Amino acid sequence: MLDKTGIAKRIAKEIKDGYYVNLGIGIPTLVANYIPADMDVVLQSENGLLGMGPFPFEGEEDADLINAGKQTITMLPGSAIFDSAMSFGMIRARKVNLTILGAMEVSENGDIANWKIPGKMVKGMGGAMDLVASAENIIVAMQHVNKAGESKLLPQCTLPLTGVNCVKKIVTELAVLDVLPGGGFKLLERAPGISVEEIKNATVGKLIIEGEIPEMEI
């Protein structure tokens, strides 16, 4: 089974040289730590920055320079600043190659729910609805089951949707799965020490298993 770092490391392998990538809050943020140093990858922060750098050293924080999670960050040589309309313009126009975000539920046809639990305090969707509606390639980083032990990979989402037919790939602590265009979670890889049976038991939506399923390399 993978921990959060493991999930981030596995997702980092999906990033290609030259990609512009938007990372969501939580596990996706950790992915930045595992992008190979010899790759040119530019991180987009939707509050208006391309070329997001690491956290500043203590004493060098700049209140005018934050990421979409409102954390103090730095810029890199070649960074660019722009306003919020242009930021979502480049997202809508599919200039961003890959979006990585968390989810509460994903359905077998690629619907995603990650912004609202009815009856609880609602914080809002932020930029998630814009990102999932437009991104060409969306990878979801999440736990396979929720805190109550229920599967988050479902035939249909039960929570209010963030977007429909959009998720392409899911990486959990148990497995890597593709969401097929015709519907269904196709099992691609098992986490170290996890059996196909364990993945089956944790997946309520349609799971497609073809041939031997390799253990993932991290």
Added chain:
Amino acid sequence: MNKVFKNADDAIHDVTDRMTLLLGGFGLCGLPENCITAIVKKGVSELTCISNNAGVDDFGIGLMLKQRQVKKMIASYVGENAEFERQLLSGELEVELIPQGTLATRCMAAGYGMPAIFTPAGIGTEVAIGKEVRSFNGKDYLMEMAFDADFAIVKAWKGDTMGNLIYRATARNFNPVMAMAGKITIAEVEELVEPGELDPDQIHTPGIYVHRIFEGVDYEKRIEQRTVAPPKLSPEARS
């Protein structure tokens, strides 16, 4: 043409009850701090505020919420604010949550003189309820209307007396698009200079969009999430 006002109190003198305000900023970054303080002092109420966030309990729009000055909040993300949560759950505050890109682009549309935009954000979700859907090249889009706000209140780094504005780093965020979208736009700047002192090639908001400008004072520029890297190790410490 005189756009220069003495301070925030003067610049917002005609903001009155039940008006709609666009307020720049993302989180606590790039907030028109002086104008917010002046609006709190003036005590106007039943405002509709359009801003990406609602501040925190004791900073930003949170200060206006605390004084019960806000009737309706239109935002994309409103976490991190206990008073906001209390007013929402008690029904005192009306809240409309909209996608962040939709928020930005509805401002842009107003500033570009376009009545509406089409965006795929929210298709198939509760955001789409009651809205017109149009299909272009086989993909569905929601029609979202340009904002119609009485005032846009923004914060820039530098400005000149003609109203030209330059923002700094990610404090730019919603400020330029909101500056374009108000019937009356008020800009507060950290440094107000004479015409000719700003390079025309570097202007982010042309002064035609800005009706009032003043040099703000005492910027707190609070940091919401102070995150730092591990300390730099000296070569000796490394070995």
